[in-house]
Amino acid sequence: MNYMDNGLDIQQLRAQWKSMDIQASIIPEKPSIHKALQNSLLSRLTVRSKRMMTVCFLWVMLTPLCMHLVNIPLWFIIAISIYFLIMGLLMLGQLRRIRRIDLGSMSATDALISICNLQKYRRHAQCAGWTMAIPCIAGLMYCFYHFNMAAFYGGLVGAVLGLILGTVTEIRTRRELSKLRKAVHDEIYKD
Numbered sequence: 001m002n003y004m005d006n007g008l009d010i011q012q013l014r015a016q017w018k019s020m021d022i023q024a025s026i027i028p029e030k031p032s033i034h035k036a037l038q039n040s041l042l043s044r045l046t047v048r049s050k051r052m053m054t055v056c057f058l059w060v061m062l063t064p065l066c067m068h069l070v071n072i073p074l075w076f077i078i079a080i081s082i083y084f085l086i087m088g089l090l091m092l093g094q095l096r097r098i099r100r101i102d103l104g105s106m107s108a109t110d111a112l113i114s115i116c117n118l119q120k121y122r123r124h125a126q127c128a129g130w131t132m133a134i135p136c137i138a139g140l141m142y143c144f145y146h147f148n149m150a151a152f153y154g155g156l157v158g159a160v161l162g163l164i165l166g167t168v169t170e171i172r173t174r175r176e177l178s179k180l181r182k183a184v185h186d187e188i189y190k191d
Contacts, residue, residue: 056088090125
């Protein structure tokens with residue numbers, strides 16, 4: 001088939017092709033390094049929250065299995081399981097708040113408000129956690145002391161290591177949230 005018969009000339013097609021003006025709005029923007037950093041921080045916060053939630057829910061089931069070996073009263077085992085259940089639910093709430101932060105579809109102001117609300121939620125959850133954890137740890141140390149000294153010293157070492165690991169995790173999470181907040185804040189006030 002001869003395309004020249006249809007009135008189309010190759011030279012005309014080339015001229016028309018070269019003269020086409022592609023509008024900039026049609027070409028999608030590449031995500032900026034800022035956006036990539038923000039999404040990376042959000043994904044790290046999500047993974048950390050999932051891990052902490054999983055550990056809490058695991059301890060809800062493991063507490064009765066482990067604690068009956070140390071002659072801990074049943075009511076106290078239930079109290080510790082309830083503590084881990086509440087902490088797991090608080091972690092689930094934190095995870096849901098992190099997942100609601102959608103930097104691609106939210107305005108920068110809405111994202112900043114969501115981040116601030118997440119920080120406020122974390123402070124409240126942390127206060128609730130410490131309020132419940134201190135009596136649980138003190139009760140465990142009392143039970144371990146009356147069981148035998150090896151369990152007591154093991155409990156002290158576990159409490160110190162748990163405090164160190166929890167502090168390191170909290171510092172990392174706070175640092176990532178502040179970086180995320182600063183990045184979104186800078187995006188709002190970049191003028």
